Amino acid sequence: MKSIRKQVETAPSAQFGGRRIALQTIERLSTYRRVLEDLQGQGAQYVYSHQLAEYVSVTPAQLRRDLSLFGSFGNISRGYNVQHLITVLSGLLGTSEIQPVALVGVGNLGRTLLAYGGFIERGFSLEVVFDSDPAKIGRVIAGRRCFDIAEAEAVLAGHPVDIAILACQPQGLQSIVDRFVAAGVQSFLSFVPAIIRVPPGVHVEMEDLSAKLEKLSFLVKNRVEEE
Amino acid sequence: MKSIRKQVETAPSAQFGGRRIALQTIERLSTYRRVLEDLQGQGAQYVYSHQLAEYVSVTPAQLRRDLSLFGSFGNISRGYNVQHLITVLSGLLGTSEIQPVALVGVGNLGRTLLAYGGFIERGFSLEVVFDSDPAKIGRVIAGRRCFDIAEAEAVLAGHPVDIAILACQPQGLQSIVDRFVAAGVQSFLSFVPAIIRVPPGVHVEMEDLSAKLEKLSFLVKNRVEEE
DNA sequence: CTGTTACTGTGTACTCATTCACAAGCTTTG
């Protein structure tokens, strides 16, 4: 029993300059940045915490608290400079420069992701693409050459990435993950509805669409009035 | 300022038989069910809370607490009956029977979702499909006839759904949402990275893939040791 | 130059989620 606790997500938080940052805070930072870019597109120069907070449906206090965890970015009585805050948030999120990402599995979902133009706008590029299907290996799909998953170590050595997207079949997934971790990959975004284990310091984000539908289904069936 | 608070997700929880259920609990229920089905596939009849908890990386106490919010399902000193617990969870999540879902936008992403076989296994069927592109309207795509979004009200009247998946362009999205809500749709799973407003009692689940990548990027850049 | 207004950043209070720890209870075994 004790052994379990050690593996468990006991403290869902990150460190930043000695401070503890809640994972939920990080998710909100993404939203702030996205909305700020909308605002910038509309020509806004400055924005007050209560305005931005309303757009993203949080309290002004929460927004100010979130930002204050990383520093003081607001101009008192003028609010936040939109351009500056975007720059700050991009820096925090590590997307000031385009970041290479690996993709495993070029099936229906993988091809859709490859063709999607929205990633590059947010600072990510699916640079390294793998599959196990001989019919796909070596071919160029949506502008990217498809590598053999069997040669992952060599390929990743030449094209190091911090993040890998998993869009393959569940069979043998854990061993792929293990090999990627050994090759230096530090985080995974997985569309595969299967549990994968990673060592401490490596992060997994599950993207289980059916689970999201189930959550909505629960809320509807139980006539939840709040949001 | 006060007006903001009212719209805000002040209490991220749902009601169930007078009890308050955390949204996070509901998400875990999905995971429990998915893992239980794996276990059933492996022939397991009973499972203890500490076993199931380990598979899904939560504490045994949390698992038992989550379930106890809805009733007593465990057999003391034998654990939980796998089949029974799956049935219970399916009932809670509202997926005991296949549930129809609407899809808006049959582009790259929409077609991928339509072709995906994983939804039906979890109790959802993309029954009603909309697009605004005349080249697509009326055609049959992945086995579903594509309806004109302009006729949404009439189509939804004949094919009522509680859940709609949004996979179209952001332009005009809010008005589509408003019309769907008026037509009785009670929840949305949106892949469109744009903020949409819904009245109280209607639920929105955002699926922002770039935001997930940004979260991973933050965690990697800041060398977060915990998970 | 002083008063007024309105904003940010943050100490503090509070609420809610998670974990601890144990009472109550099957089961099995000697």
Place this chain on the structure above:
DNA sequence: CAAAGCTTGTGAATGAGTACACAGTAACAG
């Protein structure tokens, strides 16, 4: 049949995240 062993379900304690409320300060008006 009694006692040991391990389980579930849950009151109580802890811990984490959010909201309140205000001190401090920039801007601007008179």
